[in-house]
Amino acid sequence: MGNLTVIKVKSIKDAGRYSDGSGLLLVVKESGAKSWLLRAQANGKRRDIGLGTYPAVSLADARDAAAEARKQIRAGEDPVAAKRAAKKAAAVIPTFRVAAKTVHDEQKGDWINSKHQSQWINTLTTFAYPIIGDRPINRVTSADVLDVLKPIWQTKPETARRVLQRIGKVLDWGYSRGHCLGEAPMRSIRAGLPRQTKRPEHFESLPHKDVASLMAMLKASDTAGRLALRFLILTAARSGEVRGATWDEIGDGIWTVPAERMKAKKEHVVPLTAAAVAVLDTAKKLRKGVVGEPIFPGPSSHKPLSDMTLTKVLRTETKDKSTVHGFRSSFRDWAAECTSFPSEIAETALAHAIPDKVVAAYRRTNYLEKRRDMMNQWADYVAPSQSTV
Template sequence: MRATNRLSAGFLKSAPVGKHCDGAGLWLIKREDGGAQWVLRVTVHGRRREMGLGGFPALGLADARKLADRWRKVAAAGRDPVKEREAEERAARREDISLTVLTADAFEARKAELKGDGTAGRWLSPLNLHVLPKLGRVPVTDLDQRDIRDTLAPIWHTKADTARKALNRLSIVMRHAAALGLDVDLQATDKAKALLGKTRHVPKNIPAMTWADVPDFYASLEEPTLTHLALRLLILTGMRSTPLRNIRLDQIEGDVWTVPAEAMKGRKGATEAFRVPLSTEAQRIIDLARPHARNGFLFPNNRQGVISDMTLSRHMERRELEARPHGFRTSLRTWLAEATDAPHEVAEAVLAHVTDSGVVRAYRRTDYLEQRRALLERWADHVTGGAGQVVKLAGAG
């Protein structure tokens, strides 16, 4: 029998940095930062296992010895104490299998797939707002289609998109719970959808300005303010508001703005950045905005971040316009269809839309940069009051 109880309480109070053996595999490891950790080393089926028991002095000498003795007996019985403790911890966690707890666990497992690790909160918000206040305390094993139907029924027709997202997220949480070994009804969300019926909600497109009216609006943005300049660049590039508002000086090189892949909505799994050709007018607007730049951002706000999407929308609201900033993408796409002979794939590429399958895109090694450059130069000519005549693309077919 190996010697045990080698350490004393007095020694532990002033133990030097290093490893100190109490016997029978129990060690105290004293770190240079002053902290200390109890570690137990055992052998199971000829394999060395090491497990942390807790920190000192939170776990005292007597308690550390008791804990070590418990896990030595587990090892002597031929069971792995590390795996056994993990199983106990899982069982303890499962004591609280409420929907709130499982939702948080599912989100942690999934957030690496989300933009910015889900820090914006959009993945969780449909559940936080409309599901968890009513069902958060219910064990996931008790959830059925009637619970879900009754919870989503008030918004099923009035906030159809939000209800759909909530149902989708709930399905993911239920699958996560099943993967943990919990006995849940994986068909509960599909059954709830059947009970709720087809939504009466008719999606509304974001109001857009006709492309013929864009030049007059563009001309009205005559002040060198960040709002006016950002709206002008939004119109000229056809980009979404988020990457445009977050544009950085180091993303601009000559007449090309390179948007990082993670900033591009609708390009899930994209590993390549998106290049935006900048027309002569777009470059002029960027030069006008440069004096406002701060912390590398071309359109900073008065505090730490960048101007908000609401800032751009409110400007149009104050002008009593029905159209919204995002609608300029529709204006540009309609102009491409009606005033140019741009092939479908090139026109879609102007708006950074993903077309074709992943296999086709893998073989088609082009982003149509030069063809998009010609189109956006002509678009700039149109919005600044040019003729806007039909654009012919050489070699486009």
């Protein structure tokens, strides 16, 4: 038991130093401010070690801190130097928010499109930052991640899974940079989450039997947005692939999308039907002669259309909830229901990765000629009168 008591510490008003014993002192200044000081011998030298101000540090806290400092001294450590080192280490350990921004910046070269790039950081901003954004990355625990995920795990299952994956990416970065020690907390996350009962949400698609009427309506005017949507439907390509297409990617009856613009990071060759070529011939009227200009230019001729432009075109012509990406499903449903083409031909046309790694390792063909036949039939189905336009 020390010499001081809680009541005595609180009541002391006169300036001076008041001993609790074993080197622990309460220092009272003329202003009335109070602080704790431990006077001890470390490595043969007297050290005065500050333990914090009162009342932020209580008498009990000061005694605990003094005991810990004495333990360090007995172990041959210098408490002051250790405290400075800890502060220095804490200063270089980023918060989760700072680490996430760093990871986001480092991945810029890997993004498929700007929309995905913004979604990556936006989901963390919305769901993770309010809970762990300002926490040092080495102090983010499994319980913290669960607190982020539980409110959306069942109501927004797809979003929740993406948030989980992105948090894991940031924490992995922290471990790889030496900011975090021990085992990453991600291993135990799944065990703390219930099974998701909500079915994954799919992109709403226009029934394939209704695509032809839409194509006829799109033909009413030749704006860049309408032409791009027609080309997207005819090629069953993704929005980003079409919007980013440039004239140097067009060859003799084929469109070669480079690997860096593909989701699977693998070059994709698309056979062009007469209807698709007709769209390109019309799009040539939009050319400004700028080097590397997109086939379907936005307001600035050297920049591609925005993703919202295609959505706006679609909303103008249809009042349902179908999406631009959903036309890939329209195509896939048509191929399955209305043709006898094998599944792998349709999947290759959609540039889907082969899930079976063994099959993928041995497949050498891209089925170009068979896909050409299939795309010609698709064009006849959705644009029977546009092949010569």
